[in-house]
Amino acid sequence: xxxxxxxxxxxxxxxxxxLALGGGAGGAGAPRPGMEAVLGxxxxxxxxxxxxxxxxxxxxxxxxxxxxxxPSAFDNERWSPAQGTGTVEASTFYLARHEVTVAxxxxxxxxxxxxxxxxxxxxxxxxxxxFVSWPDALAYCRWLEGEVRRAPEAPARVKQLLAEGWxxxxxxxxxxxxxxxxxxxxxxxxxxxPRRDRANYENRGTAAVGTYPCPECPYGLADMSGNVWxxxxxxxxxxxxxxxxxxxxxxxxxxxxxxxxxxxxQARQVRGSTRGAAxxxxxxxxxxxxxxxxxx
Amino acid sequence: xxxxxxxxxxxxxxxxxxxxLGLVGPLGRMNLAHMxxxxxxxxxxxxxxxxxxxxxxDALPFWQQACAEARTGACERLxxxxxxxxxxxxxxxxxxxxxHSVDGRLVPADxxxxxxxxxxxCETRFQPGCVNLVTPSAxxxxxxxxxxxxxxxxxxxxxxxxxxxxxxxARACRHGWSFACEKRSAxx
Numbered sequence: 001x002x003x004x005x006x007x008x009x010x011x012x013x014x015x016x017x018x019l020a021l022g023g024g025a026g027g028a029g030a031p032r033p034g035m036e037a038v039l040g041x042x043x044x045x046x047x048x049x050x051x052x053x054x055x056x057x058x059x060x061x062x063x064x065x066x067x068x069x070x071p072s073a074f075d076n077e078r079w080s081p082a083q084g085t086g087t088v089e090a091s092t093f094y095l096a097r098h099e100v101t102v103a104x105x106x107x108x109x110x111x112x113x114x115x116x117x118x119x120x121x122x123x124x125x126x127x128x129x130x131f132v133s134w135p136d137a138l139a140y141c142r143w144l145e146g147e148v149r150r151a152p153e154a155p156a157r158v159k160q161l162l163a164e165g166w167x168x169x170x171x172x173x174x175x176x177x178x179x180x181x182x183x184x185x186x187x188x189x190x191x192x193x194p195r196r197d198r199a200n201y202e203n204r205g206t207a208a209v210g211t212y213p214c215p216e217c218p219y220g221l222a223d224m225s226g227n228v229w230x231x232x233x234x235x236x237x238x239x240x241x242x243x244x245x246x247x248x249x250x251x252x253x254x255x256x257x258x259x260x261x262x263x264x265x266q267a268r269q270v271r272g273s274t275r276g277a278a279x280x281x282x283x284x285x286x287x288x289x290x291x292x293x294x295x296x
Numbered sequence: 297x298x299x300x301x302x303x304x305x306x307x308x309x310x311x312x313x314x315x316x317l318g319l320v321g322p323l324g325r326m327n328l329a330h331m332x333x334x335x336x337x338x339x340x341x342x343x344x345x346x347x348x349x350x351x352x353x354d355a356l357p358f359w360q361q362a363c364a365e366a367r368t369g370a371c372e373r374l375x376x377x378x379x380x381x382x383x384x385x386x387x388x389x390x391x392x393x394x395x396h397s398v399d400g401r402l403v404p405a406d407x408x409x410x411x412x413x414x415x416x417x418c419e420t421r422f423q424p425g426c427v428n429l430v431t432p433s434a435x436x437x438x439x440x441x442x443x444x445x446x447x448x449x450x451x452x453x454x455x456x457x458x459x460x461x462x463x464x465x466a467r468a469c470r471h472g473w474s475f476a477c478e479k480r481s482a483x484x
Contacts, residue, residue, distance in 0.1 A: 135415035138429050142411075169430070233430060235423070247427050250438040254423040280426050281419030 049107055049147070050154055051096035053293050054179075054219050058092035061178045062185030064239055065273040070187065072268045076275050079239050085185065086240050088174050094161075094293035095171055095179040098209040098222050099128035099230060105140060111147075114139045117283045126208040128228045128288040134256050134280035137231045137289040141169045144291060161293060170233035171292035173257040173275070174241055180225065180260065181272035182218025189224045190216040194267035201226035201270045203263040225270040228288035229258040229278075236277035254280050262286035354451055357472030363402070371402050382413065386447050387422025388440035390414070394428060395435045407432060439475040440468075 065073035066084025079086040103125035109116045119131040132140075145168035148154040162168075171179065180189050190198045198214050200207040200223065210222040217224065235246055236255040255277045261270030264286055268274070278287065352358050359377060362370035375396070381389035394413030396402045403409075410432055417425025422444075428435040440448055442464055446456040449467045456464055468476030 133419060134426065135418050135429055139411070139415070235426070246430075247436060250424050250427065250436060251441070252423060253441070254418060254421040254426045256426065279421055281421065 049104060050151075050158070051100075051104075051144075051291055052098065053094035053155075053158060054097050054221060055092065055094050056090070056175070056179050056219055058090060059183065060087050060089050061181065061183040062086075063088045063174060063177055063241055063273070065187070065271070072187065072271060074268075074274065076239070077273045083240075088178075088241060090174055090178050091295065093171070093175055093295070095175065095219070095221060096290045096292070097220065099228060099288050099290045100137075100140065101125060101209055102127055102129045105129035105132070108140050108143050112139070112143050114143070119285075120283070123206065124208065127206045128209055128223070130206065130228050130285050130288050131283040132231075132288060133283050134231050134278075136283070137170055138233075140289075141167075141291055144168050158293065161295075164295075166293055166295045168291055168293055170231055170289060171294070172243055173232040173234040173259060174243065175292060175294070176224075176230065176232050176259045177272060179219055179221055184218075186218075187271050187273070189218065189221070189272060190214050194270075199223065199226035199270055200263045201261060201265050201267065206263055224260055225272070226261055226265065227263055228260075228286055229262050229276055230260045231287065231289040232257045232259055233292075236275075256280050258287060355471040356448060357474075361472075375402060381444075381447060382416065384447055385416075385420050386440070386444045387417040387420035387425055388438070388444040388448070390417035390420065391422055391425045391428065391435075391437065394425065394432075395437060398428075398432060398435050410435075439473070445473075445476070 062085050064079040064085040065077040067073040067075055067078055068084060078084060102121060102123045105116070106121050106125070108114070109121060114136070116136060117131040117133075120129050120136070123130065145162065148158050148168065149162055181187075186192055188194060188198070196202065197212070198216075199212050203226075206227055209227070212223065212226075214220070214222065214224075234243075234257045235249070236257050237245060237249065258276045258278055259274070261274060261276070269276075278284075356374075356377060359370055359374040363374045375393070378389040378392050382393055390413045394410045394417060397406045397410035397413060399405070411429065414425045414428040414432065414435075418429055419425075422438075422441065424436045424438045442461045445464045445468050446459070449464065449471050450456050451467075456467075459467075462480060465476040465480040469480050
């Protein structure tokens with residue numbers, strides 16, 4: 001099997017495994033008020049049309065995990081044959097505090113001519129949207145960017161950043177991982193051990209975004225672990241991660257990275273460094289997304 | 297072939313046998329003779345499974361070249377063929393249509409339309425379509441995949457899913473896809 005074949009097999013395993021589990025619900029709580037820079041006009045609330053963007057400061061962070069020292073790590077998280085993890089430099093960017101909700105996606109579906117899977121709009125309004133393909137997620141980002149530019153009530157700071165050349169899009173997998181793990185290489189957003197009171201996993205379905213409090217999370221982002229897998233703007237490539245190779249391997253079948261695991265996964269799959277991947281046309285009950293504000 | 301059959305039927309007009317059969321003379325009877333000749337021709341060709349087959353009008357590279365040389369109607373024909381293949385989920389064709397909608401040479405530039413084509417290409421797992429969704433202003437291209445060739449070189453016949461890839465590439469090479477000639481050579 002080729003290197004890419006192994007990677008694809010690992011990704012298929014992760015996809016399959018996310019369907020496999022059931023179990024009891026975790027704890028619940030109110031969304032955590034932000035202690036960090038927030039660009040949203042309103043207090044954190046998952047139902048508002050405009051996302052509540054949280055600043056992730058620029059700087060290096062530890063990416064990947066070494067199966068030799070972390071038994072929960074998958075082989076595709078290892079940085080290279082010679083190195084277990086890598087250090088990646090990320091510029092400052094903003095990540096939405098919450099996953100995009102059904103209500104937010106419904107607003108997009110109503111306002112645009114984009115054809116969406118009716119199942120995407122069938123969930124409770126405050127739950128993360130699912131049944132969205134990768135192009136659906138990008139179409140939402142483009143629409144949202146246009147809305148922020150147009151709407152007078154959109155947060156002024158976000159408008160200003162867009163005027164300065166920033167874009168609303170999907171985070172790269174490096175950006176996503178930094179948002180989830182911070183800079184210290186922790187396994188989960190809250191620390192080194194799995195906690196069912198911190199994320200929606202080993203469960204039967206999605207929870208309203210922000211249901212699980214995470215005071216220990218590095219940037220106060222909600223549901224970076226569990227609830228739904230989140231599409232990223234990175235094609236699936238073997239590590240070491242290199243953002244400049246996103247336009248390489250054009251002849252290979254498309255496979256795009258998703259992160260964070262879902263409600264149906266085990267603790268191992270909802271770690272901050274776990275790499276899932278899926279066919280960009282996949283619309284599944286356990287795949288959603290969150291948006292980022294980036295300059296590139 | 298068509299003019300040849302027509303000439304052959306017209307040339308039969310003074311044959312005594314046909315005259316005795318009442319197939320020559322008034323105009324209506326000549327038409328009947330024409331129809332009979334065509335029915336016979338298609339009957340034989342269908343019986344021999346020869347109604348489909350490789351001809352230049354089937355080959356995308358032929359129309360790409362003709363369009364690049366500004367031949368009359370070639371670009372319209374190219375767009376029509378690519379549209380039909382995109383409708384059949386040939387990711388390569390959808391990506392090409394998206395690129396046309398970005399560069400604005402064959403069709404008016406239309407970013408929304410381009411994004412719709414790139415999305416369709418991406419959902420068929422054609423990676424350039426996905427990459428172009430991220431950066432539509434500088435679209436990339438790639439050769440058709442073996443999966444796309446199952447339709448692009450079917451020559452009017454059924455989907456070629458069961459045809460081994462080397463054979464598919466060999467056929468694509470005959471259609472003028474130079475990359476396929478290289479792949480065929482590499483697989484030998």
